[in-house]
Amino acid sequence: MAVDARQARGSGAPHPIDAATRVTPAPRVRPSRGFLSSSVRRFAHDPLSVVALGIFGLIVVITVLAPWLAANVLHSSPEEFTRTPEGRIATLQPPSQLYLLGTDELGRDNLTRLLYAGQVSLTVGFLVAFVSIVIGTSLGLVAGFYGGRADDLVNALVQFVINIPSLFVLIILSVLFTPSVLSLAVIFGLFYWPGTTRQVRGMVLSVQGRDYVDAARALGARDLRILAVHILPNVASIVIVVAGLDVASAILGESALSFLGFGVPVPLSSWGNMLSGSQDTFRSAPWLVYPPGAMILVTVLCIFLLADGLRDAFDPRIHE
Amino acid sequence: MGRFVVRRLIQSALLLFAVMTASFFLVRAAPGGPELALLNNPRVTQEQLQRQRERFGLNDPLAIQYLKWLQNALVLDFGRSYGYQLPVVEVIGDRLWPTFQLGLFSYAVGLLGVPLGVYAARHHARLGDDVVRFLTVLGSAVPTWWLGLSIIVLLNSLIGWFPNGQGTEGPWDWFRHILVPAVLLGLGGLITFTRFVRSEVLEVLSQDFVRTARAKGLPDRTVDRAHVLRNALIPIVTLLGYLLPAVLSGAVITEQIFNWPGMGKLFFEAASSRDYPLLLAMLMLGSGLTILGMLLADIGYGVVDPRVRYS
Numbered sequence: 001m002a003v004d005a006r007q008a009r010g011s012g013a014p015h016p017i018d019a020a021t022r023v024t025p026a027p028r029v030r031p032s033r034g035f036l037s038s039s040v041r042r043f044a045h046d047p048l049s050v051v052a053l054g055i056f057g058l059i060v061v062i063t064v065l066a067p068w069l070a071a072n073v074l075h076s077s078p079e080e081f082t083r084t085p086e087g088r089i090a091t092l093q094p095p096s097q098l099y100l101l102g103t104d105e106l107g108r109d110n111l112t113r114l115l116y117a118g119q120v121s122l123t124v125g126f127l128v129a130f131v132s133i134v135i136g137t138s139l140g141l142v143a144g145f146y147g148g149r150a151d152d153l154v155n156a157l158v159q160f161v162i163n164i165p166s167l168f169v170l171i172i173l174s175v176l177f178t179p180s181v182l183s184l185a186v187i188f189g190l191f192y193w194p195g196t197t198r199q200v201r202g203m204v205l206s207v208q209g210r211d212y213v214d215a216a217r218a219l220g221a222r223d224l225r226i227l228a229v230h231i232l233p234n235v236a237s238i239v240i241v242v243a244g245l246d247v248a249s250a251i252l253g254e255s256a257l258s259f260l261g262f263g264v265p266v267p268l269s270s271w272g273n274m275l276s277g278s279q280d281t282f283r284s285a286p287w288l289v290y291p292p293g294a295m296i297l298v299t300v301l302c303i304f305l306l307a308d309g310l311r312d313a314f315d316p317r318i319h320e
Numbered sequence: 321m322g323r324f325v326v327r328r329l330i331q332s333a334l335l336l337f338a339v340m341t342a343s344f345f346l347v348r349a350a351p352g353g354p355e356l357a358l359l360n361n362p363r364v365t366q367e368q369l370q371r372q373r374e375r376f377g378l379n380d381p382l383a384i385q386y387l388k389w390l391q392n393a394l395v396l397d398f399g400r401s402y403g404y405q406l407p408v409v410e411v412i413g414d415r416l417w418p419t420f421q422l423g424l425f426s427y428a429v430g431l432l433g434v435p436l437g438v439y440a441a442r443h444h445a446r447l448g449d450d451v452v453r454f455l456t457v458l459g460s461a462v463p464t465w466w467l468g469l470s471i472i473v474l475l476n477s478l479i480g481w482f483p484n485g486q487g488t489e490g491p492w493d494w495f496r497h498i499l500v501p502a503v504l505l506g507l508g509g510l511i512t513f514t515r516f517v518r519s520e521v522l523e524v525l526s527q528d529f530v531r532t533a534r535a536k537g538l539p540d541r542t543v544d545r546a547h548v549l550r551n552a553l554i555p556i557v558t559l560l561g562y563l564l565p566a567v568l569s570g571a572v573i574t575e576q577i578f579n580w581p582g583m584g585k586l587f588f589e590a591a592s593s594r595d596y597p598l599l600l601a602m603l604m605l606g607s608g609l610t611i612l613g614m615l616l617a618d619i620g621y622g623v624v625d626p627r628v629r630y631s
Contacts, residue, residue: 163335163614165606167569171591172599176346252463256573259465260588275469279577283482286473293466300461 035233035316042313049309056302059295063118070112074100078116078269081107095287102287105277113269114291120270121251121296124185128250129243131189136196137239143197144204145227154201158194166191167257174262184263188250196242200235207234237314244307248300255296271296324622332615339607343600344389398601403593408601412583418486419582422575423567425502430509430563434556437517438549444522452514459511464570468504468577475500485579501578505570509563516559520552527551554624561617565610 043049062069070077081089089107093099101110143154173179173187207213213230221229255272257263264270271292275282282289392398398408440452475482487497524530525548533543571584579585583602590598 159331160335160338163607163611164339165565165569165603165610167572168587168603168606171572171587172346172603175591175594175599176349248461252461255463256465259463260573260576262591272463272465275466279469279472282469283473283476286477289466289469289473293463293470296463296466297461300463301458304457304461 038316039237039313043309046309046312048305049313052302052305052309056299056306059118059299059302060122063115063122066112066115066119069115074109074112076109076112078108078112080109092281092285094285101291102285104274104288105281105285110288110291113274114271114295117269117271117274117292118295120181120264120268121254121272122299124181124188124254124264124270125247125251127182127185128189128192128254129246131186132192132196132246133239133243135189136193136242137200137235139193140197140200141204141227141231141235144201144208145223145231151201154197158197161191161194164191166253170257171260171262174257178265179263181264181268184254184257185250188253192246192250196239196246199238199242203235203238204231207231237310241307241311241314244303244310248303248307251296251300251303255292325619328615328618332611335611336608339611340390340393340604341386343603344386347596347600393604398604399597401590401595401598403590403595403598408597411598412586412601412605415581415583415586418580419571419575419584422498422502422505422571422580422582425498426506426509426567426570427560427563429503429506430513432506433510433513433515434517434553436510437514438521438552440514440518441521441525449518452518456511456514459507464504464507465573465577467507468501468574471500471504472577483578486581497578498580501574501580504577505567505574508566508570512563513556513559516555517552520555521548524548524552555621557620557624558617561613561615561620564613565606568606568609 091103091105091107093103095102095110099109099111101114103109104113139154139157143151170187170191174184177183179187207230213226216226216230251271254263254270258270258272259276261276264273266273274292275289396409400406401408401411404411436452440449443449472482483497483500485497487493487495530543530547533547534540568584571582572587573584574580575582575584576588583605586598587602587606589595590602
């Protein structure tokens with residue numbers, strides 16, 4: 001803004017006309033400390049997200065510590081067929097001081113099984129999200145950045161996978177080849193990558209159209225540099241959110257598959273697997289029914305809230 | 321528009337073809353080979369094995385086998401089910417009607433999401449909207465199979481009864497047996513529709529033409545009916561198509577929990593008893609219906625929204 005020549009000369013009281021035309025000073029803007037710190041700050045100021053993060057962290061820590069907790073705090077193990085003081089196997093005991101969540105039809109402590117099953121469920125969830133991100137991000141980048149026939153090919157692949165009824169195929173695959181935790185997670189992930197690809201491709205297309213990318217190209221930047229410096233950071237934030245949602249969906253999906261009996265193979269238990277026995281047993285033992293599903297509900301809910309919080313935190317357009 | 325439809329039809333046919341090819345190779349890739357899948361009896365002698373191979377044409381070159389498989393699939397001949405000893409098509413046919421009932425009912429439940437979404441949008445940033453949003457987040461985090469199981473356990477302990485199978489003693493009996501499973505099956509659709517309609521209505525409400533209509537002095541009722549709803553509800557058509565595969569998959573779980581004699585339960589039983597002809601046929605059917613649902617949704621979108629046609 002041009003400096004008024006008379007004011008620059010530093011004359012005494014300002015002329016009334018100068019006072020009328022003087023622009024109000026701009027509001028004080030906090031200097032930006034970078035994308036990451038601003039995002040963290042935005043996240044920390046949202047109470048719901050912080051609480052969700054705390055609860056989810058707690059669940060993860062408890063499941064990771066399951067073996068230690070089982071041995072030292074609960075004094076039991078998931079394979080142990082606990083016995084009553086009279087020496088009989090303690091099948092279907094309701095919750096008591098000895099068995100905090102009761103025992104199941106084989107006499108195993110329900111709480112211990114719940115903790116160990118949490119390990120399996122969470123592992124599958126994270127693995128599936130990993131597979132989905134790896135495949136989805138690479139294909140999405142290629143499709144969005146190079147466009148043309150590569151884009152058409154990726155889209156055709158996406159269409160193919162989306163049109164397959166996943167539950168049917170998963171069940172059939174599980175019948176033909178007995179699944180392990182790793183193979184289950186990988187196959188699951190193969191149904192989740194199209195969602196990631198679509199999001200990544202959309203983000204890449206929108207970033208590509210921005211002026212600073214044009215400027216970089218005009219300055220002679222090569223493809224790899226543009227990808228790494230401009231596109232990847234923008235894509236990373238959306239990938240994190242999608243990954244979070246994938247973990248949640250994977251936990252829900254794996255639990256449904258295991259409930260039907262076609263997921264995590266039996267001796268190993270997951271939160272879904274714990275309830276795949278006969279329904280008659282569960283009608284007479286409600287303490288077996290509520291805990292696994294409740295754990296899934298709380299975990300998935302926390303992840304949803306976390307993902308929402310992250311998405312809002314990464315979005316600089318929402319006012320601080 | 322016509323070209324768009326033709327293109328999508330060809331795409332769908334190709335997809336179906338790809339799925340059929342994939343299942344052909346799937347069975348042959350299983351450990352134990354197609355003999356395991358097609359014979360289902362581990363204690364056959366070598367001679368019997370050879371005769372069965374001949375009978376199923378497993379000694380022909382792969383290309384011939386493939387063509388024969390395609391040919392059979394196109395006339396809907398998927399062989400005989402092991403468990404039922406009846407042609408697969410017959411076994412599936414018996415289960416179509418109950419599944420259709422359940423599916424239709426759950427669609428109706430899903431459509432309840434439309435008024436709910438409109439309500440939420442109208443009460444945006446007030447308690448009504450917050451409650452609805454809270455319920456949708458909660459509803460999408462709960463595992464449906466667990467909810468069904470919990471309801472059964474709860475009903476059993478509260479009133480000593482739970483829905484099991486189809487009600488055969490008249491319309492009221494039928495209704496009380498289908499109610500809980502249908503609501504469970506429709507829950508996912510209900511949540512999807514609520515969220516979708518809510519965001520659509522919110523978007524339309526912020527448009528200029530709504531402001532103009534109000535500025536003209538039109539009563540809110542008229543503005544809602546003629547302008548807001550008419551535009552916001554257009555994409556519902558497509559959601560109906562996308563809902564079909566979700567209902568199909570959900571039916572497997574729901575029918576198993578409530579013992580409903582439909583295709584979902586059939587699929588579960590076939591998988592448990594390794595009834596491969598039945599399994600494969602149901603995979604084809606499931607894929608076919610999924611592809612059909614997507615196709616109808618895409619074409620429907622083109623029909624109701626002129627802006628899409630020219631892309």
